[in-house]
Amino acid sequence: MFYDIIERSLKLCSRYGFNEFEVYVVDDVSTEVLGSDKGVERVVSGEEFLVGIRVVMGRKVCVYGGMVSRVEDVDVLVNSAFKIVRTLPEDREWVSLPKKLGSSVVEGIVDVGIKDLELDKYVELVNYMIKKPKDIDRRAFTTNTSIYLTYVRRVITNSYGGVVEDEKTRASISVNVKVVDGSDESGYSESYSASNLSRFNPDELVVKAVEGAVRGLRSRRVNTGSYEVVLMPRVFTSLINSLIAPALCADQVQRGRSPLKGMLGFKVFSENITIVDDGTYPGMLGSKRFDDEGIPTKRKVLIDKGMLMNYLYDTYTANIDSKESTGNAFRPTPHTVPKPWISNIIVDRGNYDLDTIVRELRNGLVIYDVIGMWLSNPVSGLLNATVANAVYVDRGEVKHSVKGVVITGDVYDLLKTDEVVLTSNKEVLGRYEVPAIYIPRISIAGEG
């Protein structure tokens, strides 16, 4: 059915006389194993065919698509797109679809163990992650855990004649652990997300979840005030994803919704911060051979020693700025309009050992987890998040755990000073490979 859909879509689009057209077809086979404290609960599995048709008449553009139940459903999609596109106003910024499609060589994006799924193996793994916390700490238990595995085939072709095709696997594994100690309790989750399972270690995952839950016991708020903080890689990742990544996307820059507009070539962060986007990085979650409109992925430096070097482009935004696409077109589903987004973000490591940084804190927090970072405002750069798992450090000594206080600040002020330093250790977290970061001053709303 996969190739029948492509063939039929191409034939129909050619017949309708569009000036340009693009066909994007995805075959997604997914399986999820879910477990709770009571054991393995269920398996959800299935296959879906998704089609996106982008058609252009003059400078009028329409995207239509969705799930396809039968090959003949394509007729409805193309016909509907035809009916709509004729009535639309012209997009004066439209130039063209990508005129040359292509692929990069990317390693580690197909895991045979995911593609040729041995279900029993993963059911056993979930069962293991349910039982393991008790072996580490008798106060701990798994509240829920899941393994989500996907095998995806994609084809993109357009009226300029190019065709690109790839396959990719993805694994997302999570475990949530709770620790109960008398009347006190604490929870923590750990996860693994990548294109393959080569780095996955269930013991390590569960141990870190148990350690996090134990660390959160007997927490209390600190007083409202200004503190030094260390954002552990998970929190720094969340900050980049919510505040910096959107501001680097060309569509946001062009529409005046990025504080980084007009800042190319200027210092925007500490000279200790270098950020790279790399869709070709082996085995990471966002690694793939081409982006969601068929442009080869590649490596590009976004922030070099604090200086803004590049924005992220898809074809549409690149045409507006008379540039080449950076291979960063992103579509959550084939029938949505592409827009620029990150592939994988790599932050250069620093020279400092985490323990050394913590020992030198005078009045600070080491923050392991937050909630609500995504509520921060990338248009203004205003960071807001609530601490969910942290420790308070007084003159180098860990005093107690902290949660429920709010960290706030302008991210471009917080990260601009060269007093900001990064650790030498990094973590891979889905699409991000980042170290921990020390920030000398941040505003915290807590008690009083």
Place this chain on the structure above:
Amino acid sequence: MITTYEELTSLALEEALKIGANHVLVRIQEKLYEVITYDCGVLKGYSVGRVSGLGIRVLVNGGVGYVYTTSLNRESIVGSIKRAVSIARSLSRYGRIEYVDIKPVKDFFKVDIKVDPYNIDPEVKVGLVKEVNTSSMKKDGIKSVITRLAYEVDRRYVVSSDGVNVGGEVTLVGFSHTAVAKYGMTSEKVSNSKTFVGGYEFIESNDWLLFADEVDKLAIKTSQAKTPTPGTYVAVLDNEAVGLLIHEAFGHASEGDLVITGSSVLRGMVGERVASELITIVDEGIVNGGYPVPYDDEGVSKGRTVVVKDGILNEFLSSRYVGGRLGCGSTGNARVQDITYDSVVRQTNYYVEPKDLSIDELFDGISYGIYIVGRGTSGGEVDPSIGTYTFSIGPSYIVRDGEPTELVRGVVVSGNILETLMSVDAVAKDLKVITNVFGGCGKDGQTVRVGFGGPHIRVRKLVVGGL
């Protein structure tokens, strides 16, 4: 060739029972979602998406398998059934899942619409969005504007081997406007949207230029506003802010699946005080302004569930599986985003019941506090296991001597939901429940439409963050 949902469900039920399933549930869905987006005077997208397919859940000796397919031919459906039964049989050795009994029911629910949005000429819809968007772009101080018009038609059927045969078709339409204003070095974004359960008549009967103008003016004022001083405030929360707080911070904790896994701060607290005696919280399938859920995605009737009665925790939300583990029936809260997911316990229309005070009376006696306004709120996040929450709130107001005064931006509130609800000391009479065609509630990777709201309430202590 299979052409009707009756043929599809009959085939699925018969095949699954024939090869050993003890219980079978079939879901069929057809959905259309259209969104038109104008961004800074340019038509950024005319996008239409369809969902169509079938999901089948089988129970075999206590094991559960759920398999979905978007290919609606006999071969794919029979293959999916065999796989579901095989998975369920395999899982039966890890434990035994049971579903509580429910009443067999046959029904079909359809939202009445006067004007079908599908039949409106695309040129007319695009023209409206363009007019509103380009008009806003001309205003001094406005730097960026996104305007959207969307509608969705979601038709679902749920059929089970124990007598459920229900269906429904819900149509939503909505209009959304986001303006970014810049003042000096400060850019601030303000959004608002309106959603209606029904047809395009809603779009035709409203003045969207006026709606957008209010958003634009507020964005300009907000960009010139200060952030509040961080600290603890006496706060009055408006309807939307209350709805968001209750849905996110309390509602999720009252979902029974989190309770049975020890992931809710409310577990073991039925019969105990969890809020001020002024607080009664309800989850209800059909509420004026909310998202209609007459039946959940297990085909269970969704009536009215009183979760908290006068401050005392009364009942959790449940599904057929969770209800069994909690030792109660299903409250009709098993919901799915679409057929590619099996159901989890979700809220429907979750709100605080009104009392009898006027809104003005809530402000009386506040010498210094904050008026939290939910319009344009980015959303919230909660850790239901401990009740910690955080919300990014839209432009709000400092309260001085009983009156809302200067506007403040960048307001973030956080706290522990039980402490917050315990400190409620006044509830107004102005109940309002809303839903949203542009978004919904996320859980376990699924998004479903919900309704949320309540009356204005006053909280004695609320932690507010700011610069």
